Amino acid sequence: MNRSKYKPGICYLLFFMIMVSCVQDDDFSVPNQLNIEEQQTIIDIQDGLKNGTYTEISIEALKQQFVAGEVVQFASNSVVKGYVSSSDKTGNFYKELYLQDQPSNPTAAINIVLNQVDSYNQFNLGREVYILLQDLFLGETASEILAIGGAADGNRIDLMSENQIKTHLFRSLITEDLTPLELNFSDINENYIGMYVLISNVEFPEYLIGQSYFNAIDDFDTQRKMQRCEGFSYEEFSLETSSFATFKNEILPSENGTIKGIISKSYGGDDFVLVLNDTKDVALTNTRCSPLNADDFVVVFEETFNDAIDEQILDTEGWINFAERGQVLWTEQIYSKNGYAEFGTFGANDTSNVGWLVSPGINLDENLNAFLNFNLAQHHLTSVRNTIDVLISTDFNGTDVLNATWLEIEAKVPTKYDEWYTFKDSGLIDLSNFSETVYIAFKVTGSGTNEALDGAYQLDDFRILKEK
Structure with a gap:
């Protein structure tokens, strides 16, 4: 029988050195x-x-x-x-x-x-x-x-x-200890892929209560819808879990709270998803949220564009339809009996298009603590340079758009990553810092000759509200 030529003491030393170096x-x-x-x-x-x-x-x-x-x-x-922002510890x-x-x-x-x-x-x-x-x-x-x-x-x-x-x-x-970047679902775009982020006010829809992170009928990955209250509706986003995740059979929490994870994409690159490192990053222990109820507000001003005539130049009473560059103007559109305003440059011959749609003047002195709310959608956007800006002015004279002072309003607007033709709620935008008469403008920048910039934006259900 062959015996090792190493003495036991030397073997122990070699074993220790291997363990330290590996x-x-x-x-x-x-x-x-x-x-x-x-x-x-x-x-x-x-x-x-x-x-x-x-x-x-x-x-x-x-x-x-x-x-x-x-x-x-x-x-x-x-x-x-x-x-390193991701971990494969849980599979x-x-x-x-x-x-x-x-x-x-x-x-x-x-x-x-x-x-x-x-x-x-x-x-x-x-x-x-x-x-x-x-x-x-x-x-x-x-x-x-x-x-x-x-x-x-x-x-x-x-x-x-x-x-x-x-x-x-x-x-x-x-x-280093990573500090998650705080985002809303509507903030997420290509730039955030790979970042460790935190989303607040999150919950799973009621129909998923009692379900596990992974659906047994799926072969590889399961996407579970998440939602968060925003204005009068929910924002939605998907949580993706692998069939190899050690936590795949855990039951989804039924309450509201925060989720931390990595922004990634589904297989094929069709959708953005959130991927967990570990369910320790899921802290849903608060009471579920409820979207705002329209019955709790008084409508100060409203434009639904329901009187639209399909595919004609928009001439809604009181609204200013102005082309700063190019010849394209906002149009009236109807789809499935719903009227809305649209600015799109497809088929135009202009290298640069900038189109404004300005609301009628709205007196806020009689409507203290007012809020702005509207719905926006997009289709065929492919570039972040094909933009829409939401602006407010207190010195617009009703005719001279370019010589007025316009301030940008922070609002949730659709991006190229949003589903086409799906209207997104802007959320309630506080106007309490403004007084007298204000005008709200929607300014789109695009191009009729550059295919990357010939997408379209759609506006509907423009409202100024105040709480009852």
């Missing part, structure tokens, strides 16, 4: 030290950033290098740094992690696709990570999420191999 494989605790090779690599990277061997690039600047429909390979000695993320540029108040985030499971043991939540970009790739995943990967698969990004992870992805000793 902390990334420890399933039971977050690593708080690096092995010698890792530590030296981080020192070399930091020294290289100081002496010019490496060039640091921000996540935001890195994302700007993306070319739509292409996978780009990095050639320079660039380094990007970020903080809700698979062979991916997200990095955001700051532990709090992040401005950009990026997806990393890698051939590694249980990456949380090495790249734990809040861990500072350096990526050597040379020879890696930038492109979109199958979910149309911008990511760093190890290869190109046609016009999509592919996983970093185990060897690439060892030579390109490095954690430092620093682990």
